[in-house]
Amino acid sequence: MTxxxxxxxxxxxxxxxxxxxxxxxxxxxFYGMIAVGIGVLALVVLLTSVLSNGLGAFxxxxxxxxxxxxxxxxxxxxxxxxxxxxxxTTVGYSTAIQKALxxxxxxxxxxTEGMDAKDLKxxxxxxxxxxxxxxxxxxxxxVGTTVPFYAxxxxxxxxxxxxxxxxxxxxxxxxxxxxxxxxxQQMRDKGLLTVAFNWGFIFGPDASELRPEAAGLGVxxxxxxxxxxxxxxxxxPIGVAASIYLExxxxxxxxxxxxxxxxxNLAAVPSIVFGILGLxxxxxxxxxxxxxxxxxxxxxxxxxLPTIIISTRASLKAVPxxxxxxxxxxxxxxxxxxxxxxxxxxxxxxxxxxxxxxAQALGETAPLLLIGMVAFVREFPDAPPAGFFEPxxxxxxxxxxxxxxxxxxxxxxxxxxxxxxxxFLVIMNAIAIFLRRRFERRW
Amino acid sequence: xxxxxxxxxxxxxxxxxxxxxxxxxxxxxQGDMRKLHSLPGYYGQSVFLFTAVPALLVLAVWLFVQPAVxxxxxxxxxxxxxxxxxxxxxxxxxDVRRISGGLDALxxxxxxxxxxxxxxxxDLTDVxxxxxxxxxxxxxxxxxxxxxxxxxxxxxSDRANLLMVGAVLLAALIGFGFAWMRITPExxxxxxxxQFVKALLIGSSLIAVLTTFGIVFSLVFETWHxxxxxxxxxxxxxxxxxxxxxxxSDLGILPLLWGTLYVSxxxxxxxxxIGLMAAIYxxxxxxxxxxxxxxxxxxxxxxxxxxxxxxxxLITVGPILRDYFASPLGLGSSSSSVMTAGLVMGIMLIPFVxxxxxxxxxxxxxxxxxxxxxxxxxxxxxxxxxxxxxxxPGIVGAILLAASRAIGETMIVVLGAGAxxxxxxxxxxxxxxxxxxxxxxxxGDTEFASPETLVAFALGLSLFVITLGLNVVALYIxxxxxxxxx
Numbered sequence: 001m002t003x004x005x006x007x008x009x010x011x012x013x014x015x016x017x018x019x020x021x022x023x024x025x026x027x028x029x030f031y032g033m034i035a036v037g038i039g040v041l042a043l044v045v046l047l048t049s050v051l052s053n054g055l056g057a058f059x060x061x062x063x064x065x066x067x068x069x070x071x072x073x074x075x076x077x078x079x080x081x082x083x084x085x086x087x088x089t090t091v092g093y094s095t096a097i098q099k100a101l102x103x104x105x106x107x108x109x110x111x112t113e114g115m116d117a118k119d120l121k122x123x124x125x126x127x128x129x130x131x132x133x134x135x136x137x138x139x140x141x142x143v144g145t146t147v148p149f150y151a152x153x154x155x156x157x158x159x160x161x162x163x164x165x166x167x168x169x170x171x172x173x174x175x176x177x178x179x180x181x182x183x184x185q186q187m188r189d190k191g192l193l194t195v196a197f198n199w200g201f202i203f204g205p206d207a208s209e210l211r212p213e214a215a216g217l218g219v220x221x222x223x224x225x226x227x228x229x230x231x232x233x234x235x236x237p238i239g240v241a242a243s244i245y246l247e248x249x250x251x252x253x254x255x256x257x258x259x260x261x262x263x264x265n266l267a268a269v270p271s272i273v274f275g276i277l278g279l280x281x282x283x284x285x286x287x288x289x290x291x292x293x294x295x296x297x298x299x300x301x302x303x304x305l306p307t308i309i310i311s312t313r314a315s316l317k318a319v320p321x322x323x324x325x326x327x328x329x330x331x332x333x334x335x336x337x338x339x340x341x342x343x344x345x346x347x348x349x350x351x352x353x354x355x356x357x358x359a360q361a362l363g364e365t366a367p368l369l370l371i372g373m374v375a376f377v378r379e380f381p382d383a384p385p386a387g388f389f390e391p392x393x394x395x396x397x398x399x400x401x402x403x404x405x406x407x408x409x410x411x412x413x414x415x416x417x418x419x420x421x422x423x424f425l426v427i428m429n430a431i432a433i434f435l436r437r438r439f440e441r442r443w
Numbered sequence: 444x445x446x447x448x449x450x451x452x453x454x455x456x457x458x459x460x461x462x463x464x465x466x467x468x469x470x471x472x473q474g475d476m477r478k479l480h481s482l483p484g485y486y487g488q489s490v491f492l493f494t495a496v497p498a499l500l501v502l503a504v505w506l507f508v509q510p511a512v513x514x515x516x517x518x519x520x521x522x523x524x525x526x527x528x529x530x531x532x533x534x535x536x537x538d539v540r541r542i543s544g545g546l547d548a549l550x551x552x553x554x555x556x557x558x559x560x561x562x563x564x565x566d567l568t569d570v571x572x573x574x575x576x577x578x579x580x581x582x583x584x585x586x587x588x589x590x591x592x593x594x595x596x597x598x599x600s601d602r603a604n605l606l607m608v609g610a611v612l613l614a615a616l617i618g619f620g621f622a623w624m625r626i627t628p629e630x631x632x633x634x635x636x637x638q639f640v641k642a643l644l645i646g647s648s649l650i651a652v653l654t655t656f657g658i659v660f661s662l663v664f665e666t667w668h669x670x671x672x673x674x675x676x677x678x679x680x681x682x683x684x685x686x687x688x689x690x691x692s693d694l695g696i697l698p699l700l701w702g703t704l705y706v707s708x709x710x711x712x713x714x715x716x717i718g719l720m721a722a723i724y725x726x727x728x729x730x731x732x733x734x735x736x737x738x739x740x741x742x743x744x745x746x747x748x749x750x751x752x753x754x755x756x757l758i759t760v761g762p763i764l765r766d767y768f769a770s771p772l773g774l775g776s777s778s779s780s781v782m783t784a785g786l787v788m789g790i791m792l793i794p795f796v797x798x799x800x801x802x803x804x805x806x807x808x809x810x811x812x813x814x815x816x817x818x819x820x821x822x823x824x825x826x827x828x829x830x831x832x833x834x835x836p837g838i839v840g841a842i843l844l845a846a847s848r849a850i851g852e853t854m855i856v857v858l859g860a861g862a863x864x865x866x867x868x869x870x871x872x873x874x875x876x877x878x879x880x881x882x883x884x885x886x887g888d889t890e891f892a893s894p895e896t897l898v899a900f901a902l903g904l905s906l907f908v909i910t911l912g913l914n915v916v917a918l919y920i921x922x923x924x925x926x927x928x929x
Contacts, residue, residue, distance in 0.1 A: 025824075029822075031720050032720050034720070036720075036725065039741040039744065039793050039794070039797070045759075050754070237647075242644070242650065244644055245644035245647065249644065258652070261918075262651050262652055263651045268844065268914045269658070270847075270910055272882070272906070276881070276885075276899070280662075333637060335641070365749065365854050366854055403753075411758055418751050421748065422747075425748070
């Protein structure tokens with residue numbers, strides 16, 4: 001208090017020390033704002049990057065053709081028998097598509113001088129003949145008519161209209177020439193090429209490394225759905241049962257303490273370790289098939305259990321003891337009080353936790369890589385339960401698969417697949433939030 | 444009979460058991476419910492449980508054990524002579540399975556009978572051609588021994604399936620009979636079925652323990668195999684990682700561990716200050732409107748799958764770092780680098796650190812803050828000199844948990860850090876981590892019994908031990924800290 005005399009200046013003007021302290025206060029506050037800003041900015045940049053790269057995957061360049069299907073060629077037996085028509089390979093369809101393309105170009109008056117048949121064919125995806133063949137085999141009555149056919153344009157042509165491929169890059173590219181791109185531009189002007197929503201990306205199967213334009217997510221979405229079914233069917237009952245025991249029945253002793261420590265540690269075990277577990281126990285020891293949804297589902301179940309147990313216990317704990325006491329008071333047994341009264345009241349919280357656990361499991365990649373889900377799978381698995389044992393892919397693994405391929409068009413596919421994954425996650429979380437808002441009760 | 448149908452049969456029998464049990468209980472007291480010890484539903488429930496649960500347990504265990512037993516028997520039938528060069532017993536075994544599946548298809552579509560099959564011999568008939576006719580493609584010609592193994596495999600599987608159906612149905616019927624026979628009005632059916640349910644609850648909570656046991660067992664077992672093939676000294680102390688397909692690989696963990704720790708270090712350097720400051724700001728300074736917007740935004744980061752972060756590192760952060768930092772500074776030309784992975788992983792960890800710190804800061808009693816304000820301290824002085832020291836143990840625990848997350852993270856480093864095992868200080872060089880190598884060693888086509896594959900289990904065990912150690916310490920600290928203020 002001796003230096004009060006130094007502070008003789010006005011009370012309205014802060015002295016140097018106060019100014020320093022205030023400045024430091026403002027600085028600290030500013031750092032905090034920056035930290036929050038970086039967090040929010042990171043989210044924005046992350047989402048923008050994914051969206052800007054991936055939205056293109058949902059739009060696709062198609063070549064619009066009218067393909068005449070000569071009955072003599074595609075149904076040599078003339079009986080309309082599908083088995084007989086299967087003998088016509090994709091080569092036959094390929095020539096028909098090529099001929100249709102040449103005719104259409106001539107009809108539209110586009111000059112194709114200096115381009116041989118191979119160049120023209122190169123505009124269309126190599127997947128197109130197989131697509132047309134499947135279309136015909138699915139509906140044999142098409143033979144003998146002229147079918148309007150939307151063929152995928154080659155990935156480079158597609159990239160040209162999306163700005164990924166330019167004339168300069170085409171010059172250095174073996175797969176496409178600037179002349180082809182010019183022709184494509186002309187076709188676009190004449191309406192022979194159109195850009196439309198690509199349902200094939202969502203519902204179609206994966207395609208080989210050389211055909212990025214045809215790659216789709218159908219098998220992966222189905223595989224992920226199967227795994228989520230398995231996780232839901234196993235993790236929810238087991239998790240709820242375990243939580244009821246630990247929360248309501250377990251005596252406080254060393255044994256239950258061990259179980260509790262165990263569960264909290266399991267929640268923090270790296271996911272890849274669960275993949276090793278799945279590989280060693282489910283595949284090598286008990287001989288379940290590789291890359292099957294059943295194995296993935298079991299591994300994800302084990303991973304999700306701790307999450308579900310922790311959230312279920314929290315919602316059981318939130319039900320006030322008065323409910324239990326009232327039930328016991330009118331003569332219910334302990335089991336009855338729990339199953340008839342406590343559990344229904346805790347259900348919204350349990351479901352919320354389960355959905356969040358499922359959302360986590362849906363995005364999990366690393367363990368699935370180890371149990372062989374990286375395999376290239378084109379066939380859709382059958383309906384459950386047989387389909388659980390057939391090879392399938394999974395959405396996040398499909399993203400990883402796309403990133404491992406050389407063609408830059410797959411970057412767009414990978415980001416597109418992420419958008420699909422994020423849409424599912426948003427839906428699941430929205431349901432969880434809705435449940436919480438709608439049914440949560442505060443006591 | 445397929446497993447699905449068997450399952451449905453068991454459930455159907457159990458439902459019938461429920462109805463019959465209920466009915467028997469009612470009949471035993473001539474419909475006068477008051478004379479029963481329990482509500483009639485409980486008599487039915489006890490029959491249901493005794494019928495379904497043991498039978499389904501038998502089914503589950505059988506499904507788990509049968510393939511292992513059958514394959515083990517068949518495995519010993521394959522001679523060394525059947526395994527051609529470049530092949531392995533596992534591949535031959537896969538052939539055996541395929542041929543046996545093909546034989547089933549032949550029975551169904553190819554018009555073959557059991558008698559034909561017994562007479563069919565690989566050295567006399569064209570097995571490959573016949574299997575091909577029903578759409579089962581076999582790589583090479585089938586040797587007689589392998590064909591016999593396939594026949595035996597099919598035979599044993601069929602027999603085992605039949606046995607399984609018998610055993611499961613027997614279990615169901617015994618349970619049914621036992622529970623049904625003992626229904627009397629005096630039977631304490633509610634207590635019995637509640638005891639049963641309680642046993643199921645205990646069993647479910649044991650699954651968590653079983654999982655841990657399974658993890659440890661599978662890791663230790665295969666790691667032990669690995670150390671039989673490869674000296675442990677080299678694994679732990681060699682600074683070179685160079686797996687070769689032909690053998691003679693160098694499999695030292697040190698470069699991988701270095702990469703792991705380096706990436707995690709950068710991630711923590713990014714995440715800890717940002718996460719902590721964000722938590723402090725949101726807890727102590729932010730207005731309500733900022734908090735309702737910023738807090739969920741940061742928490743969304745935690746809900747995004749790691750593959751998304753991996754892709755972000757691969758297509759956005761990596762190229763930016765390379766073009767604007769590494770190349771101009773002459774530090775490297777690779778878009779996947781320790782820096783890329785570390786930065787992105789740091790972003791992933793921000794919400795983790797901030798939500799943990801938030802809990803911990805909020806747990807500091809208000810009285811400490813009030814005391815500090817009363818002495819004239821500013822808000823930042825209170826935070827720095829009172830709250831942080833009081834919350835320090837908890838924050839250390841949170842950082843350790845974040846470190847364990849970073850060390851075990853896989854997809855970000857697989858896509859962002861690169862695959863070259865190196866020990867370098869330059870953060871713009873590609874390096875690799877333990878998790879990346881686990882993935883690459885286990886997704887390749889190498890034979891399962893080779894050290895190059897088995898090393899993944901040793902890496903996995905090291906990873907498990909490190910993260911478990913960090914978790915145990917962190918949870919202990921956090922728990923101790925919470926108790927301090929409760």
